[in-house]
Amino acid sequence: LTLELKSTIPPKNVAKSVAAMANTYGGIIIVGVDDKPGPDRVQGVDTETLSQIVNVCHDLLEPPWVPEIIQVGLGGESEQCVLVVRVIPGRAPRPLLLGGAAPIRLHGRNATASRDQLATLFAESGSTSVEASHFVSTAQIPTKADGGPDADFVIRSGLWVPVSGPASWRPLSERGVERFVDSISQSPLNVMLM
DSSP: OOOOEEOOOOOOHHHHHHHHHHHTTEEEEEEEEOOSSSSSSSSOTTTTHHHHHHHHHHHHEEEEOOEEEEEEEOOTTTTEEEEEEEEOOGGGOOSSSEBBBOOOEEEEEEEEEEEEEHHHHHHHHSSSSOGGGGGGOOOOBBBTTTSSSSOSOOOOSSSSOOOGGTTEEEEEHHHHHHHHHHHHHSSHHHHHHH
């Protein structure tokens, strides 16, 4: 119920497994390892697979949610890696829907929740709405001990995105920071600042 091994897998299938595990007991999906025993069991995947899984989970899951993904390099000269996708149900909004349905884990495979199971998932979530306090509405600039601002500037997108309290100031990934720096460097803002 809580472990899936996949040698190669379309990212959309990972999103379905993520939703199914989040809607039941949680679990781990290991991408790049064949589920059949043998000497070539660890095959690895391209490092770009991580970005594909993140994008698919964000784009296809409702509400958008991305589990923790740990990239483990195979070492040597190989550029392949194994991805460990950790789905912790207490951290996922429940139910997670995919295409309007709620996948669940059933006897080691993915299935679709029945009406009763779906009603139970909604009841467990406590509420289908997001509390107003979980919206980031004003610029919350970090301050120094003397009360002065501890940031040079704050960039706001203008989007209102509901997030849980602990995630409201989640740091960007290294790749996200690189993309952000590239975007700023190529924007008119860079010219004005310089």
